[in-house]
Amino acid sequence: MKSDTEAKNRPYRLPTIEDVARLAGVSTATVSRSLNTPDRVREETRNAVEVAVKALGYTPNFGGQVLASRRTNTIGAIIPTMGNAIFATALQALQETLALRKVTLLVATSQYAPEQEQVQLRTMLARGVDGIALIGTERSAEAYDILTARQVPFALLWSIPDELPYLTIGFDNTRAAAEVARRVLEFGHRRIGVISGMTDGNDRATARLRGITSTLEAAGVVLGPEDVIRCHYTLEDGEAAARRLLSGADRPTALICGNDVLAAGAMRGARHLGLNIPADLSVTGFDDIDLATAVSPALTTVRVPHKRMGASAGERLLEWIDSGHQPQSLSYSAEFVFRDSLAPPSSG
Amino acid sequence: MKSDTEAKNRPYRLPTIEDVARLAGVSTATVSRSLNTPDRVREETRNAVEVAVKALGYTPNFGGQVLASRRTNTIGAIIPTMGNAIFATALQALQETLALRKVTLLVATSQYAPEQEQVQLRTMLARGVDGIALIGTERSAEAYDILTARQVPFALLWSIPDELPYLTIGFDNTRAAAEVARRVLEFGHRRIGVISGMTDGNDRATARLRGITSTLEAAGVVLGPEDVIRCHYTLEDGEAAARRLLSGADRPTALICGNDVLAAGAMRGARHLGLNIPADLSVTGFDDIDLATAVSPALTTVRVPHKRMGASAGERLLEWIDSGHQPQSLSYSAEFVFRDSLAPPSSG
Missing domain, CATH: 3.40.50.2300 (Response regulator)
Incomplete structure (x- = not known):
């Protein structure tokens, strides 16, 4: 039996495939087969595995894949604020695109302060992300040095290239x-x-x-x-x-x-x-x-084009991570929308 | 020299303290001392370490701490949508509270669909989070079973207890x-x-x-x-x-x-x-x-009280993760705000 201290230090240990196998009374290979190719496993076995999976709250652990591929299956995004719907909605489009590939989104807001963005950038990189989405092109040379030294794929949204060699997804x-x-x-x-x-x-x-x-x-x-x-x-x-x-x-x-x-x-x-x-x-x-x-x-x-920028950032970052090559930048048009708040000045 | 394949498989390897030590020509202990107690290290040494840190884009790796404590220093949040400022701003308050403790925020949106929330819940748990913030109390028994089986601290925002034994941070x-x-x-x-x-x-x-x-x-x-x-x-x-x-x-x-x-x-x-x-x-x-x-x-x-709910969720979740004990639920008041859109009906 484990000591109290030990138990306290490990309160949230994720259930492993071994735990499922032990509870179901089968081998880990059978658990794996039962989850991946259920039609190749007898019904009783499948049921036993299913019960064990539910009882333990087991989910196939992407953590193992992370170690194997050195990927974290996480993309980070640092936006100025979530208070403005324009960024929040772009972020949502980014997250939805990533979710299709089971990649999750880490989020931080910089309150339009470049120095705060830099701190968050360091935290995200230290934590481990496969790619990063940032807003705009204006930041310190040091911030760009951090990104390029780490060789982390990153996309700059909302702006056009402006002579920078980076991946931009924006408009003029x-x-x-x-x-x-x-x-x-x-x-x-x-x-x-x-x-x-x-x-x-x-x-x-x-x-x-x-x-x-x-x-x-x-x-x-x-x-x-x-x-x-x-x-x-x-x-x-x-x-x-x-x-x-x-x-x-x-x-x-x-x-x-x-x-x-x-x-x-x-x-x-x-x-x-x-x-x-x-x-x-x-x-x-x-x-x-x-x-x-x-x-x-x-x-x-x-x-x-906030949703398109968010979705494209997800696609291009995943493409970059997969291929190892920086994709082409994207430039969208931003459409003028005429409505009633604009009219000729009254004479006088 | 490494083969191309090897290099390709490890394009984003995080620089380690060993890399910094090697480049600076000092021991890892000296690197550590130089970063943590710079006044105890000679200036030349400190400069050499600083140059190596910058050149490599090294940041003290929280990953090591994660393995030690079995923590991911990540909190997950699943909200209905980022399109409504009310959730986006609560999320921002949550993120700002977590950032003070160098904990980062994973975000997903469910589009008000409980089944989508459940998928995201499984993904987040499989990925590893120390705690989870969710909106409201109405979800399947299975979703609650997943959460309690994993023993992951979780907070339900926007609602009051409603006879549930869970941590709620909301209003009536x-x-x-x-x-x-x-x-x-x-x-x-x-x-x-x-x-x-x-x-x-x-x-x-x-x-x-x-x-x-x-x-x-x-x-x-x-x-x-x-x-x-x-x-x-x-x-x-x-x-x-x-x-x-x-x-x-x-x-x-x-x-x-x-x-x-x-x-x-x-x-x-x-x-x-x-x-x-x-x-x-x-x-x-x-x-x-x-x-x-x-x-x-x-x-x-x-x-x-969206900002207060967001901030309190961060505080209570971190408290729970630290102590291992579920904190008290919180109930805020929601204030009626009278403005000009309400007036007596016109007679007739």
């Missing part, structure tokens, strides 16, 4: 945001405010802002520093930014926002100031999450 | 929904429609619907089968349900919805029918996610 944020700015100009707006996400350490926010400002400038609409507010991607920050942008004398007739959450916040801020959307103010978003069509009027926005 | 869905119904009645509504989530296999949806119908019945408002629609928790289903409930002759003056997503969908449906909220129709939600204050008018709803 600059171009998509430029398209929004172009449409806003087409409707006749000239006094325009921008509510951007924080651009530090975030290549997607930087690219969107660049797309907006360069398009406006090319049309002769030059934004002053007071016309652009950078803030966190929350309703509250979007609302506060809108109130600030709309409080001046020569207030904007359109607000271009870095994502749908900021745009929904901006709409709330505008409503509180008694402004009518789109009669008094046009507002645009980015992402096309549920929120975009839940608000009224519905948001003009950009449809980000 | 029946009571919270009953409170919403009571407030709707107080405002003078008598013609009331209910848009519920699917109740099959979902104890939370069942409890909320029970809380609503029993409160209404106690006040003499008896719902017919045509007054209650069960649907999936999506904007589209909420909208379709509202259109159906509002299309009859004696249409409801209030719609009580199973969550905020359904309520936002119902508001959209009402708007399309030309109804004004709350003048023509009151709408209530449940959860108090961002969506609730992004829509206009803002939703009367119930604030679900």
Whole structure:
């Protein structure tokens, strides 16, 4: 009999095939045959094995395969936040793709902080993962050094190659945001405010802002520093930014926002100031999450291929792990979606 | 030199402390001392170790500890969907709590299908996790048998004990929904429609619907089968349900919805029918996610303690894993939040 201490140290030992064999009174080879090729085993034997499997809660242990192939059958993903549906849903698509291959997903969130991402990266690698999905391309050289030194397959979502040799699965944020700015100009707006996400350490926010400002400038609409507010991607920050942008004398007739959450916040801020959307103010978003069509009027926005990026990341990472060769990067298009929140400015 | 085949089979071998020692030209004991008590090592030695650590991408390997303690330093979580911010944010709180202890989070989504949850449960257990977080109490006896046979600590979130001996960390869905119904009645509504989530296999949806119908019945408002629609928790289903409930002759003056997503969908449906909220129709939600204050008018709803449930699940599971003893269950209150979407019915 084992001592108490020993028992306490092993409370969660997984039942093994030996345990099943012992309980069923058969050999481990018979257990294995009974599970893998049941029609080659007599019914009584099969039943005995089945009962033992259920009683012990035994499941064929992938752990053994891990040791054999040096694989953990785990993919890690580090996303900025689960609070925004856009990442949560991409993560879900990734997980569903991996589940088809019995690969499980480890998840961490970095709160948009590159240094936190790096800590999580080290933890995941120390723990052992077969591959890693990250958001965006902007991070320290050290983070990339860690990844390449470990030779771990990794995919960068939401961005395009940008001269990096890595596997990217994304879309052109600059171009998509430029398209929004172009449409806003087409409707006749000239006094325009921008509510951007924080651009530090975030290549997607930087690219969107660049797309907006360069398009406006090319049309002769030059934004002053007071016309652009950078803030966190929350309703509250979007609302506060809108109130600030709309409080001046020569207030904007359109607000271009870095994502749908900021745009929904901006709409709330505008409503509180008694402004009518789109009669008094046009507002645009980015992402096309549920929120975009839940608000009224519905948001003009950009449809980000979040599910496709999540699913493709799973497929390409598994392909890389299997073949040992880095697959081709993927670039999706992000579609402009016109809805009622964008209209011509009222004359005056 | 290794053969190609050998190299191919081991592309992702984690660098070991021996590799670092070899490269730095010191003993493994010196590497260990250099990492753990750097002030006890000469600067040149420390630098040499540092260079080797960086070059190899070495991180102190938790794997060794896993074997020693039979722990995987992993907690699994199976939630219905990441599409709804309420679960995603709870998951994030859980992950942040676990990260403080260098425990990582494995994630799977069941799409509200108990049989899919059971498959994921088996996969996670086969893979090896120290504990598991699940949503709700309603699942097959077999699923509970698997969990208890394995002696894996597990926590059930979002529900209260309900006579089960398991660790639950939740709130009283029946009571919270009953409170919403009571407030709707107080405002003078008598013609009331209910848009519920699917109740099959979902104890939370069942409890909320029970809380609503029993409160209404106690006040003499008896719902017919045509007054209650069960649907999936999506904007589209909420909208379709509202259109159906509002299309009859004696249409409801209030719609009580199973969550905020359904309520936002119902508001959209009402708007399309030309109804004004709350003048023509009151709408209530449940959860108090961002969506609730992004829509206009803002939703009367119930604030679900999602972050606290996520964080507490992490704490209690780690406590259980450490002590070997199942901790006490936790019951939080869910607060009624009054906002502009609820008002008296217009006379007529």
